[in-house]
Structure formats: structure tokens, C-alpha cells
Amino acid sequence: MEKREQLYEGKAKKVYATDDPELLIVDYKDDATAFNGLKKGTIAGKGVINNQMSNRLMAKLEEAGVPTHYVQELSERETLVKKVSIVPLEVIVRNIAAGSFSKRYGVEEGVVFDQPTIEFSYKNDDLGDPLLNTYHALALKLATAEEIATIEKYAFQVNDFLKAFWLSCGVTLVDFKLEFGRLSNGTIVLADEISPDTSRLWDAKTHEKLDKDRFRRDMGGVEEAYAEIMGRMEAHL
């Protein structure tokens, strides 16, 4: 597949056109940002890990019945994906209180929920990705009611799968963010990535953080945590 012109550069990935109008190439960078781009840095080797981890998880999710944009891994950092128009919602599923949930509602990090929660943010950097509900999303015409129902169903399916998968690796899935897109025929598929950038992953025994919170919170050992979580995944595939 021929890599054509760059279409887009995001905070962590670049996107290129291909000969096929329905397919794109994603190229994962080592760049890391937090707090809507306010904090900037590099996590050496992150692009390779996020690319490979996301691809393996999406391939497994396809098998489990969740359609995704994933087509084929092309290199350490590059993947062929189906072209989608991204639904401008950040879909966050939580099993345990942490991060903005803990802050907003005054709940200690680590409190385990009886059942998972789901929330949406409006994917809009200028506005700082504000939290919104389904009614707001409909009013803003970000998605249809049917699309939102599909997205919620898939998001909980992804949670069921990932929770069990990570547990088999000795890792607790605290929370994660997903993005969905529409194929040219309107079908909703899981897009973007599933990685330690977009998930909170804690060692099941020690609760040591094995994700991007180490970068966000200046905890050190960032590269080591990414390597550790990738190693755990490889040992259990």
C-alpha cells in the first residue's frame, strides 16, 4: 500500500492518504501531551508500543464482535486503517474512580464501582473537551440517537473484553477513552487507539500505575511502565 500525502497531524499520530480512498495509514509518534496540550514531552518507544498494543487489542475485539477500523500492521509504527469520519465524542468508561471523576465528585482514587460508568466529552480542543450528556450531543448534532446507542453498546462490550484480558495479565483496568468513526456507508466502528495513553492500567496486586498518568503526574519511570505493560500483554497473547 502506497503512502501518499499527509492529511493530518494530531498530538500522538500522523495520518496519511493511500491509493485507496477508503484506507489511511496511521503513523504513531513518541510525542506525549497532557492537559489539552499544555504539558509536552517525549516518551521514547511509545509510538511502537501504542501501535502494536492497539492493533492486537482491536484484532481481538473484532473476533469478539466489535467492528474496528483496524486493517493491517505495516511496520513498527505504521498501520493501515479504514477511513472514517470521527464522531466528535470522547467516550470514557470507568470501573474504578480516578482522574477527573475523583476530582469532580470528590471520590478517592481507587474506589471500585458496582457497575461501570460511561460518559461523553465533546471532542473539541478549543473548548477543552467539555463533558456533555446524550441530550447535549443530540442538540449539537454530534451523532444520532441510534449512533449513540450503538456506541454505548460497543463501549461496554470493549470494557468487558479489556477488563478480562488485562486481568489475565495481572493488570486492573481502571478506565479508558474510546473514539468511534463512521465508514463511508455510515457504519459505526471503533477507531483511534487503545493504549496506555488512553487507559489507566494498574498492577493488580501493587496498584502501581503502568500508564500515561506517570507522565501526566511527573512520577518518573514512564518508559519503563510502557515497556512493562507491553511485556505483560505479550506474555498473555
Ligand code: TMP
Ligand atoms: P480523566 O479521568 O482525566 O477524565 O481520564 C479518563 C480516561 O481517559 C483515562 O484513561 C485517560 C483517558 N484520556 C484520554 O485518552 N485523553 C484525554 O484527553 C483525557 C483527558 C483522558
